[in-house]
Amino acid sequence: MASEVFSKQKTIYLRKKHIGPSCKVFFSHDPIKIVRAKGQYMYNEKNEQYLDCINNVAHVGHSHPEVVSAGAKQMELLNTNSRFLHDNLVQYAQRLQATLPEKLSVCYFVNSGSEANDLALRLAWQYTGHKDIITLDNAYHGHVSSLINISPYKFHQLAQPEHSQHVHAPSPDIYRGKYREDHPDPATAYADDVKDIIEKAHAKGCKIAAFIAESLQSCGGQVIPPVGYFQKVAQHVRKAGGIFIADEVQVGFGRVGTHFWAFQLQGEDFIPDIVTMGKPIGNGHPMSCVVTTREVAESFMSSGMDYFNTFGGNPVSCAIGLAVLDVIEKEDLQGNALRVGGYLTELLKKLKERHPLIGDIRGRGLFVGVELVKDWIKRTPATAEAQDVIYRLKDQRILLSADGPHRNVLKFKPPMCFSTADADLAVEKIDQILTGIKF
């Protein structure tokens, strides 16, 4: 068992003293100290076990032995930059490419989802010669300055919100959005809004470089865009000389169960111009990737400016990335996401029949949202109740989070080894808590 260096009180004291106060902990009233983790379980300093329903970064399970071993072995041998030739880099690029449509064949390896999305913008700006970016309402694409601008999720937190220079399209949320489940064709309706935005931008002399969206909006509230939406948006955006960036940082690598990439849920006729990857890619190791077409990559090179990323694509990161792909395959984690995700969604749907606080259950594979509302007609967000559920679950040693613009959507995005027994336990506890909550 892992031992503590400091008492929990001392850890909290030192954290307050030396770590930026903008860096928040989970459960700030009584944060958790975690000393070890394995699979879908985390353990605190008293060796008490928590079921992890939220850690989509520990994709193949916390501290997976094959991933750890691949990383350790390569660290012993060599960890240097990509200015030297190395087989891990090209082998990994080849393996990633094989999961994608053939057109998406050129990789840039970087260190974080933020670096990936920032590079995607740079590629779009250079390729199109245009400047403006269309982003979705409630979107979050990263923490570097260029991405805060296109992340309404973040800049709406500002005490004095500034106006972003970029435009936001409505989130294609058929539960709470502009066009809902009763609309005959929400995909076209939401895409037409993007078309209108482009026309208005053109009227102001703006030129669209890209449309960027998560393939499924996560921080934005576990939103699943209607099928066909991306195809229609891509058509409008490309007609305006822009390109389509699919952000798979949170939702890629088999999580949706039926497909390896969440954008593939839209159908085989949809191919983005750029795909960005992150979080699960290295099971916690800091790495990420941008994949694009040959045309976009050649155009980026034609600017004359080299691209060098000190750590990006180093042999250790690539060894770890290869091991993650191996484990997903060997342990059929995509299949597990489909099976267990389906099972979890069914359990939650049954729960909805008995608990009016649950307004909507939506999910694909092990990406599931439970939207809590005060009433089913007005759909008033049950924000305080969601927080209450999360804290009570924590007391039961189940880690879940609430997100979305109203912080009322319970988010399941567990390690991909999550089992039906885990689903049973989590739903049973939610059931007990909802039964106990008074309205």
Added chain:
Amino acid sequence: MASEVFSKQKTIYLRKKHIGPSCKVFFSHDPIKIVRAKGQYMYNEKNEQYLDCINNVAHVGHSHPEVVSAGAKQMELLNTNSRFLHDNLVQYAQRLQATLPEKLSVCYFVNSGSEANDLALRLAWQYTGHKDIITLDNAYHGHVSSLINISPYKFHQLAQPEHSQHVHAPSPDIYRGKYREDHPDPATAYADDVKDIIEKAHAKGCKIAAFIAESLQSCGGQVIPPVGYFQKVAQHVRKAGGIFIADEVQVGFGRVGTHFWAFQLQGEDFIPDIVTMGKPIGNGHPMSCVVTTREVAESFMSSGMDYFNTFGGNPVSCAIGLAVLDVIEKEDLQGNALRVGGYLTELLKKLKERHPLIGDIRGRGLFVGVELVKDWIKRTPATAEAQDVIYRLKDQRILLSADGPHRNVLKFKPPMCFSTADADLAVEKIDQILTGIKF
């Protein structure tokens, strides 16, 4: 010995096919394939040994066993985000703080020098309420879009250079710059230029958020600012309501020998408002850090926007960071940098007496520049000759690079375990090559 997956030809073929063409290799005519490394030596696929004089990331030596072991052990135990309490995070912050002036007490852990410098700009913008950044000519601060803007080193590569919105002060280079070694007080003269720039910016209605500079300019040509320059610049910048950002990404962690941080070469009376760290911090592991004052950190929090970095400050990165600090101390690598760096500089100075191609030798510890010129009076850059030397050294299995705005400065920045025997060998080979070059 490490084995190859692909032949070198195949590696090159796959790299062309799948890796962004803007990502350049060293020695593009005949790149090197490296399969393992240890200390200051790297080995190709034929097990031929190269002396590494350039890899400042492998700070305590390639694949240092203590660093590898610390990383592997922690990977086995836990690798999660900083929303949970963990002792490694606070212990590491405490240890880093102890190397710095007391005022610099608040850390933000991120994944790369680029993320660190971008965050430094966000801190400066929020704290000052101003927008404009003063950067140095030939500066390089990172590859994300906000930093390309303040990196003349990069945007001068553009086929069609755009104008940056930020202003550049002359590089305080007393060999090739505006004020040279014969100037009575170059520190004040260069700082007065910054003062002028501020006054001109004010006249245009601009407001200075920050001055950012590497404590010693590296890509910019191994430039060592005259002592007192930073104090005077800080005075002017703070008077204008801005702050001082010292970029230690390339030059920190004891490399300069006499001090742990290169900004400390300016004297104890100089304290930056923000210090950014990177490359050597994790001996190749993707991590970096921003350290600032309580005031700046509190102001950043007051914006209302959280700061969350998925991988930043994870227990594995912090375990590795702690191990690097331990090794620097245990093996007295700062002392070694002072001794071997001094020895190397002396050898090079003797070489200068016999080779007119060498215009200047400048260095601090194991950060040394050898500027090649066609003549000592006009100081015409010997760019082609520098490239020639680099390629010939490579044939002798010595890895050195040439940089600076004219690509004529040979850059020594080896792993810190570099020995006097290594220095002897490198200088002997340079001597032989310079003796053979015809003018």
